[in-house]
């Protein structure tokens with residue numbers, strides 16, 4: 001029963017216990033990619049390295065047994081740097097689209113492929129709470145980014161979004177589950193798309209909001225700037241009503257700076273967001289375009305005072321104001337809870353960029369060949385470019401946690417290939433990081449999988465050019481579950 005030190009904790013474990021096992025039992029999280037309980041250590045990723053006093057090199061925690069008197073550091077700067085480097089090496093060689101190009105092009109980061117797979121209205125409204133409104137007036141930059149546009153014509157995303165929004169308003173509109181109030185309260189100046197989106201997002205995280213506006217009706221540019229024939233006001237009213245959740249108080253016909261002072265709001269509220277239109281500075285230093293804010297936190301020169309949307313950069317499209325409102329809500333929440341401000345964009349470590357014609361043909365296999373239309377059937381033209389293993393991908397999770405950068409590709413990238421011949425799983429070799437788990441798991445198969453190639457080009461495949469269906473007769477599901485990326489993934493249709 002060796003006794004050892006792990007990050008200043010003294011631990012006693014059974015003989016033969018690895019540092020990884022001991023750390024996990026003590027509640028210390030060490031990241032892993034190529035480790036699976038019950039399988040022999042692969043030591044191929046080196047993401048689990050730790051510092052053992054007296055050892056010249058860092059050691060993999062998954063393959064190093066605890067010894068009496070060992071002193072182990074699992075969180076030092078040296079360890080974090082080594083893990084980041086290991087992750088960057090893997091990321092540099094990992095090629096796939098984490099998110100659909102459409103989602104990356106949408107300023108509100110709407111998960112478009114999920115919407116097109118008839119996703120839940122709740123998931124749509126979590127990112128973009130104005131589907132009926134923006135489904136009518138958005139300039140749809142998502143469609144410019146749509147990969148299908150490189151093949152023939154973009155999927156008619158905006159029409160699908162409008163349909164989803166209208167269907168919601170036609171029935172009992174969706175209301176999100178609301179957590180108990182945290183006690184924080186935020187004042188928001190401006191009841192336009194940025195301000196109301198921020199209020200909606202904050203209330204969904206337990207923060208009460210009061211929204212001030214000097215007009216008689218809420219909606220800002222949507223109410224007073226967009227023509228009725230483009231955006232019927234009954235649609236706007238109905239969707240606005242879905243945003244005004246309990247504990248979001250609207251105070252109309254109130255001009256901050258005249259009816260009530262900014263200082264009074266700052267004293268009364270935990271934080272204040274200025275989301276008014278262009279030209280409103282409320283005495284704050286204004287850059288050439290509007291109020292000056294710190295780019296990442298959206299905080300003005302005054303602590304706890306934030307600005308977003310038209311007040312910071314005028315000329316915004318409504319969808320950009322919605323995206324800004326989301327970002328502002330996250331920044332304010334981080335400020336209130338003392339956590340670091342999250343990244344403005346959803347994490348994505350990898351993307352293909354432009355695809356060649358042959359790659360597009362491969363990706364388009366199985367998608368509808370019909371011409372673009374605004375009809376519901378158009379959703380079948382979507383190529384579902386996004387990675388379906390996004391929520392479980394350990395490379396994405398660890399990469400974000402260690403701020404690992406994806407290497408810039410130079411020259412020709414590897415081509416996209418995709419094996420969809422197996423009934424239960426798909427295999428996308430570009431996403432394989434060669435961890436070896438599937439090779440181990442499939443070793444009880446008659447054919448199984450093997451490493452093919454050398455160095456950076458090494459990938460797993462069925463040996464002797466065999467078919468995936470023959471290689472994985474009994475273990476396909478287990479391999480997909482173990483795969484730390486989306487290389488081997490369960491089929492979703």
Ligand code: SF4
Nearest residue numbers: 106138140141142158
């Ligand atoms: S909000 Fe606009 S950019 Fe985003 S998905 Fe909808 S139509 Fe596209």
Ligand code: SF4
Nearest residue numbers: 102146147382383385
């Ligand atoms: S084909 Fe579908 S998933 Fe791909 S970019 Fe277009 S809408 Fe998004």
Ligand code: SF4
Nearest residue numbers: 432433435436438483
């Ligand atoms: S396909 Fe196999 S070797 Fe490649 S990352 Fe997935 S489990 Fe690891």
Ligand code: FES
Nearest residue numbers: 043045046048062
């Ligand atoms: S080397 Fe330990 S998990 Fe990969």
